Each structure stands twice: as C-alpha cells, then as structure tokens.
Amino acid sequence: MSLSVITPGLLWLLLLLPAFWVFAWLTRQVNLVRLGPRRFAALIALRSLMIAALVLALAGAQLVRPVDDTAVVFLIDGSDSVSPALREQALNYVNESLATSEAGDQAAVVIFGADAAVERAPGPATPIRRLSSLVFSERTDIADAIQLGLALLPAEAQKRMVLLSDGGENEGRAVESARLAAARGVPISVVPLRAVPGPDVLISGFEAPARAREQQMLPLAVTINSGVAGPAQLEIFADDALVATETVDLTVGTNRFTVDIAAGEAGFRRFAARITADSDTEPLNNRAATFTEVQGPPRILLIAAAPDRAEPLRAALTAAGLRPEVIDPALTPVAPAELRQYAAVALVDVPASAVSNEAQRALVSYVENQGGGLLMIGGTDSFGAGGWRRSPIAPILPVDLDPPRPDERPDLALALVIDRSGSMASAAGDGSGRTKLSLAREAVYQATLGLAGNDQLAVIAFDDLPQTVLPLQPLPDVLAIEEALSLVSDGGGTNIRAGIASAAEIIGPAEARIKHVILLTDGQDSNNYGDLIDQLRESDVTITIVSIGVGANPVLTDLAQRGGGAFYSVESATDVPQIFLEETVRVAQRDIVEGVFTPALAVAAPPVRNLGALPSLRGYNNSGPRPAARTLLATAEGAPILAIWQRGLGRTLAWTSDLKGQWAGDWITWEQFPRFAAGLVDAVLPPPAAIGSHWRRVPRPVKRRSMFLSAMTPVCRPLPPQLRAGWLGRTAKDGP
Numbered sequence: 001m002s003l004s005v006i007t008p009g010l011l012w013l014l015l016l017l018p019a020f021w022v023f024a025w026l027t028r029q030v031n032l033v034r035l036g037p038r039r040f041a042a043l044i045a046l047r048s049l050m051i052a053a054l055v056l057a058l059a060g061a062q063l064v065r066p067v068d069d070t071a072v073v074f075l076i077d078g079s080d081s082v083s084p085a086l087r088e089q090a091l092n093y094v095n096e097s098l099a100t101s102e103a104g105d106q107a108a109v110v111i112f113g114a115d116a117a118v119e120r121a122p123g124p125a126t127p128i129r130r131l132s133s134l135v136f137s138e139r140t141d142i143a144d145a146i147q148l149g150l151a152l153l154p155a156e157a158q159k160r161m162v163l164l165s166d167g168g169e170n171e172g173r174a175v176e177s178a179r180l181a182a183a184r185g186v187p188i189s190v191v192p193l194r195a196v197p198g199p200d201v202l203i204s205g206f207e208a209p210a211r212a213r214e215q216q217m218l219p220l221a222v223t224i225n226s227g228v229a230g231p232a233q234l235e236i237f238a239d240d241a242l243v244a245t246e247t248v249d250l251t252v253g254t255n256r257f258t259v260d261i262a263a264g265e266a267g268f269r270r271f272a273a274r275i276t277a278d279s280d281t282e283p284l285n286n287r288a289a290t291f292t293e294v295q296g297p298p299r300i301l302l303i304a305a306a307p308d309r310a311e312p313l314r315a316a317l318t319a320a321g322l323r324p325e326v327i328d329p330a331l332t333p334v335a336p337a338e339l340r341q342y343a344a345v346a347l348v349d350v351p352a353s354a355v356s357n358e359a360q361r362a363l364v365s366y367v368e369n370q371g372g373g374l375l376m377i378g379g380t381d382s383f384g385a386g387g388w389r390r391s392p393i394a395p396i397l398p399v400d401l402d403p404p405r406p407d408e409r410p411d412l413a414l415a416l417v418i419d420r421s422g423s424m425a426s427a428a429g430d431g432s433g434r435t436k437l438s439l440a441r442e443a444v445y446q447a448t449l450g451l452a453g454n455d456q457l458a459v460i461a462f463d464d465l466p467q468t469v470l471p472l473q474p475l476p477d478v479l480a481i482e483e484a485l486s487l488v489s490d491g492g493g494t495n496i497r498a499g500i501a502s503a504a505e506i507i508g509p510a511e512a513r514i515k516h517v518i519l520l521t522d523g524q525d526s527n528n529y530g531d532l533i534d535q536l537r538e539s540d541v542t543i544t545i546v547s548i549g550v551g552a553n554p555v556l557t558d559l560a561q562r563g564g565g566a567f568y569s570v571e572s573a574t575d576v577p578q579i580f581l582e583e584t585v586r587v588a589q590r591d592i593v594e595g596v597f598t599p600a601l602a603v604a605a606p607p608v609r610n611l612g613a614l615p616s617l618r619g620y621n622n623s624g625p626r627p628a629a630r631t632l633l634a635t636a637e638g639a640p641i642l643a644i645w646q647r648g649l650g651r652t653l654a655w656t657s658d659l660k661g662q663w664a665g666d667w668i669t670w671e672q673f674p675r676f677a678a679g680l681v682d683a684v685l686p687p688p689a690a691i692g693s694h695w696r697r698v699p700r701p702v703k704r705r706s707m708f709l710s711a712m713t714p715v716c717r718p719l720p721p722q723l724r725a726g727w728l729g730r731t732a733k734d735g736p
Contacts, residue, residue: 416518
C-alpha cells in the first residue's frame with residue numbers, strides 16, 4: 001500500500017502547522033491557566049490533525065492498494081472483411097489466453113462490425129465455444145467497440161483491452177477512442193488478423209433480365225470464380241428476403257449456375273446472390289446484386305384513415321386497369337426500399353398525426369431519391385387541416401400550406417389554458433402509461449399545426465395559481481414550444497377561474513381578427529368563472545372547453561355556449577390532441593373553404609386535358625400556389641385545386657378537394673372520373689423512357705486501411721511474445 005497525491009503543490013500548506021505551533025507556544029500561558037496542561041496538549045494535537053487532514057484532502061491524497069486481479073475485454077472484429085477462418089483463429093487465440101488466467105481474473109468479449117455487441121459480460125475467464133452475437137457486418141467501427149469495452153471494465157481490477165481486427169475501419173475514428181482509453185490508464189493490445197494468401201471464391205457476375213412479366217420465372221445467372229474445388233452454399237435474395245438456397249460443387253476456375261426465381265408482382269425487384277465456402281479467405285467479394293423491372297399494371301398504395309375515404313378512388317383506379325392497395329396509416333412502410341414496389345403512393349384525407357415521422361421521411365426519400373410519385377388528396381383531415389404544416393412532407397408538396405393573406409394582420413390569437421392539477425397526473429386511459437398531462441402537452445403541439453406563421457399563441461397552465469408558460473407571441477418554432485412545455489408539471493388543486501383570468505389579461509388586448517381560448521380540464525372545480533366568460537365575449541374573445549373524464553362539472557356545456565365556442569367531453573385523454581387541432585382549424589376559418597364552385601382550367605395539361613366540362617365542387621382545402629409548381633385547376637381567387645411539380649427525381653401532386661363525396665360528389669359520379677383518377681396517378685409516374693433496369697454489381701462498402709497498429713503507436717502496442725506464457729503479459733501488481 002502506498003500514498004499518492006493528485007496535486008502535490010498543495011502540500012506546501014502543511015507549513016501552516018509550524019506556524020500554528022508557534023502561535024500556540026506564544027499563547028501557552030493563557031491557555032495553560034484556562035485549560036490545564038493535558039487538555040491544552042490534546043487541543044494542540046487535535047487541531048494539528050484537523051489542519052493536516054484538510055491539507056491532504058485538498059491535495060487529493062489517497063492510499064493505493066495493489067490490485068491482484070486482472071480484467072480484460074477482447075474486441076473481436078465481426079465484419080465482412082474478416083473471413084470465418086480468421087474469426088475462428090481469433091476465437092482460438094482468446095481461448096488460449098483465457099487458459100492462462102488465474103483465480104479472480106475476469107474476461108469479457110465484444111463482437112463488432114458497424115455496431116458492437118456484448119458476447120460475454122465481465123466474469124470468470126472460462127473458455128468460449130462459439131461466437132453467437134450478430135452485428136451489422138458490412139461496416140467496421142473500431143471506435144464504438146473500444147468505447148463499449150471501456151464501459152464493461154470493472155473498477156477494482158487491472159484493466160486491459162485486446163483488439164483482434166484487420167484494422168479496416170470505415171466508421172468512426174479508432175484513434176480518438178484509443179486516446180480516451182489511454183487517458184483512463186487502459187492499455188490496448190492489438191492482434192492483427194491478416195489473411196494468409198490462399199484460395200478465394202468470388203462472384204464475378206450476376207445477371208438477370210432487365211424486364212420481366214408478372215409471375216414469370218426469371219433465370220438468374222451467377223458466375224463464380226473459385227481457386228479451390230469443393231462444395232459451397234449459394235443463396236439468392238429477393239428484396240432482402242432469402243428465396244432460394246442451393247449447395248453447389250465448385251471446380252477450380254469459372255463456374256456458372258442458373259437459378260429460376262418467380263418475378264413476383266409489378267415493380268422494381270432487387271435480387272442479390274451470396275456464396276459461402278469454408279475454404280474462402282476473402283469474404284468481401286462474395287456478394288453481388290442486380291435489378292429487374294417487373295412489368296404489369298402499376299401498383300398504387302392508398303393510405304387512408306378510413307377505407308371509405310379511399311373507396312371511390314380505389315374503384316376508379318381499378319376500373320382504369322391499375323392495381324390499388326388500401327392500407328391503414330399505421331402500416332405505412334418506414335423504409336424507402338419497401339415503398340419501391342409501388343409506382344405511386346397517395347395520402348387520402350389522412351391526418352399527419354396518423355403517419356409516423358419515420359414513414360413520412362421514407363416517403364420523402366421515396367420521391368426525391370427513388371423517383372416515386374406522391375399524391376395528397378384533400379378532405380377535412382388533409383393539408384393544413386390535417387396538421388401537415390411543418391411536417392417532413394410539407395416541403396415537397398406542390399402547394400403552400402400557409403396561403404397568402406390580403407394584409408399582415410394576424411388571423412388568429414390563440415390562448416391555450418391547460419389544467420395541471422394533481423388529478424391530471426392520473427393515467428390517460430389508453431393503456432400506454434401516459435398521463436393526462438403528458439397528452440395535454442401533445443395537444444398543445446397539435447394545436448400549433450393549425451396555426452400559420454404570423455398567428456399568435458399563448459400557453460397558460462394552472463393549478464391553485466396560474467403560470468404563463470408561453471407569453472402571447474407570433475408562433476414560435478418547435479424547439480421553443482417544447483422547451484416551454486417541459487416546464488409544465490403536475491401541481492396541486494384546481495382553480496379554473498385563475499387560469500381563465502390570466503388568459504383574459506393576455507388575449508384581451510391582442511390585435512387579431514379572431515381571438516380564441518381553449519380550456520382543457522378534468523372539470524373537477526366549481527363554476528365561479530361565468531362572469532369572466534361573459535367579459536371575454538364582450539371583448540370578442542370566444543372560448544372552447546375540453547373536459548376529460550366522467551367527473552366533469554355538468555355546467556361546462558352551458559359555459560362553453562355562453563363563451564361562443566364548443567364543448568368537447570372525452571372519456572379518454574388520447575382524443576385530446578386531435579380535438580385541439582380540429583378546434584384550431586375550425587376557429588381559424590382558413591384551412592377549409594366550403595361553398596359551391598366550378599374549378600377553372602389554368603393549364604390544359606394531363607390529367608385534365610380533353611375532359612370536357614368540369615363538374616362543380618362544394619369545398620376544398622385552402623392553400624397557396626408555389627412559383628415552381630404547375631397549377632392545373634384553381635378557384636376564381638387563385639387557390640390551387642390541382643397542382644403538380646418535380647421534386648428531386650420524383651413528382652408530387654396535390655388535389656385539394658376530396659374524393660369521398662363530401663365536396664366532390666359530382667366528380668365521383670362523373671363518367672370521366674375513372675379517366676381523371678388514372679390521370680392523377682399517371683401525372684406523377686416517370687416517363688417510360690426514364691424507367692430502365694440494367695445488370696450491375698453492387699459495390700461493397702469501402703474499407704479504409706487505417707493502419708491501426710502504426711497510427712496507435714502512442715497508446716496501443718503489439719502483444720508481447722510471452723503472452724501465452726502468462727495472463728495477457730501479466731505485470732507486477734502495481735495498482736490499476
């Protein structure tokens with residue numbers, strides 16, 4: 001055991017002890033008379049110890065006890081650049097090292113590729129039979145493996161890490177993680193996994209027909225060059241799903257095999273081939289891929305909140321010879337590759353909240369990067385009324401969801417008054433574990449999706465006392481709203497009058513065409529605020545009341561009517577966010593315009609060319625034209641009814657009326673409707689000349705040889721020759 005000091009310079013403060021002793025000697029006569037010799041000596045000794053202890057604490061003095069146990073984390077490269085033979089060699093190396101461990105030593109094993117996984121947590125150093133952890137093997141991130149290894153090392157042991165890799169990282173920066181390990185006193189030993197030149201098996205060609213018919217059997221031709229004769233396993237994948245496995249006998253030289261695979265339904269199909277042979281020493285060249293265009297009626301994906309909203313469009317597309325498929329928004333694919341099988345995707349009167357952000361981003365990539373077509377069909381839950389403002393989809397639409405105003409005066413000043421009393425901390429009733437208050441925060445965010453950029457918003461929370469969470473201001477950005485809502489937590493009692501009074505003070509003087517208050521409460525309070533509601537009405541401020549649960553005060557309905565607003569009673573708080581959005585849209589009187597009109601032909605282009613006289617419509621989603629988009633149909637005021645534009649490699653289309661009969665009843669009974677509906681889809685499909693498929697090899701991720709050994713010289717060192725003679729080069733037990 002030894003003493004170490006973190007800040008030795010502070011030990012100079014120990015010179016205070018002689019000064020204290022001199023002072024005590026000079027004042028000894030007084031202290032001896034008052035305390036006596038023994039008590040005076042004890043006092044001097046105690047105070048000396050206190051001064052010494054304080055100085056040693058400031059200097060960071062600590063007793064270091066030698067540690068006899070060693071903890072080692074083995075980091076094994078599981079990427080494609082390491083062949084199965086090399087991986088088996090690494091496993092044998094680990095087991096040989098584990099055999100030299102002593103009682104009390106610990107070992108952990110981490111397998112890594114693009115990510116890292118714990119094969120074995122720190123524990124007794126027993127042999128490992130096989131490696132079973134699965135990682136994404138097409139990339140190599142040594143830095144992530146080192147960081148995971150550091151996290152696994154126990155505190156009370158000598159710490160080491162052993163990296164077994166070929167050093168071919170193509171993710172992260174291993175040097176930086178190694179420096180972090182060095183700063184923590186953890187040495188990293190490197191065991192290079194270098195392939196011994198030997199036989200190689202590689203796919204030199206993979207061919208498929210450029211085009212095929214639906215359900216046709218496709219002959220996939222695989223050319224394999226082999227340096228050794230023997231059995232191998234050939235796997236065929238269609239759209240990343242394994243569809244065929246064959247055992248083939250390889251001969252030295254060029255081998256050619258043909259596998260027949262069903263083409264499947266219309267769309268682009270991606271086929272991949274992979275060869276696996278025990279004698280192969282270079283796995284990076286064992287895979288190839290190609291594309292085939294399967295021709296047939298285009299498949300169209302219709303995403304609708306309710307099947308009846310998409311039924312007229314589905315029937316019209318079917319009559320036109322297309323192949324529509326209707327799904328619930330919750331089933332929207334979240335990967336662009338899953339959308340590639342469809343020629344176009346239509347969002348049919350579906351709110352943004354019903355489509356996950358991941359699915360929305362996939363749709364954006366599907367359009368911009370893969371050349372897909374996207375249609376948004378209007379209705380009461382679409383465009384701005386459906387909360388699509390500030391969504392990932394909004395920027396790629398050919399219409400502006402914030403239509404221009406005749407003046408700069410704000411359309412709406414909205415105050416949201418949220419009950420945060422203790423009763424709001426109870427469960428929301430949807431089985432998710434969320435509280436009423438958490439859904440109230442979400443409701444505030446949903447309400448902002450119904451606001452335009454220069455509308456004004458205020459948020460007040462109340463329990464016994466009101467709290468202005470967000471002062472009245474032009475609509476702030478999402479981060480500011482989230483930061484403000486994070487300050488709202490459940491509190492004490494329920495004082496609705498205090499919340500409404502605070503809202504009245506804020507929104508009363510506001511300059512806006514419409515001034516509105518939405519009160520959210522569980523209603524468990526007296527009705528002593530009727531006079532405030534009357535005062536709000538006199539100031540042209542309306543109020544809507546949303547009550548959660550069954551214990552609400554029954555007079556809330558009458559109070560909402562007195563306030564010129566609406567009353568919503570919901571048993572489950574999960575309905576509240578959508579109610580807030582719908583109520584904001586209703587009072588703003590901006591996103592939905594109803595009334596009979598006949599759209600004007602702005603550009604005589606498909607899909608409206610040569611259709612004859614157009615039927616009338618009874619409503620539409622209000623929006624603004626985009627300068628770069630083509631508006632084909634418009635209202636007399638210039639609001640787009642049908643618009644289209646190019647976005648990246650694909651196209652998007654907006655039909656701002658509905659296709660379910662509420663507004664477009666005359667259209668869906670029109671004899672030209674199937675032709676018109678098919679024209680909508682055709683307008684977003686790429687021209688036939690742009691659709692091509694060719695055979696190609698898909699390159700593997702580039703492995704940059706990081707020269708880990710040389711680059712890490714200051715912090716990493718090769719294993720010593722005596723490694724197998726002792727537990728990883730065990731050194732004298734001189735502390736961690």
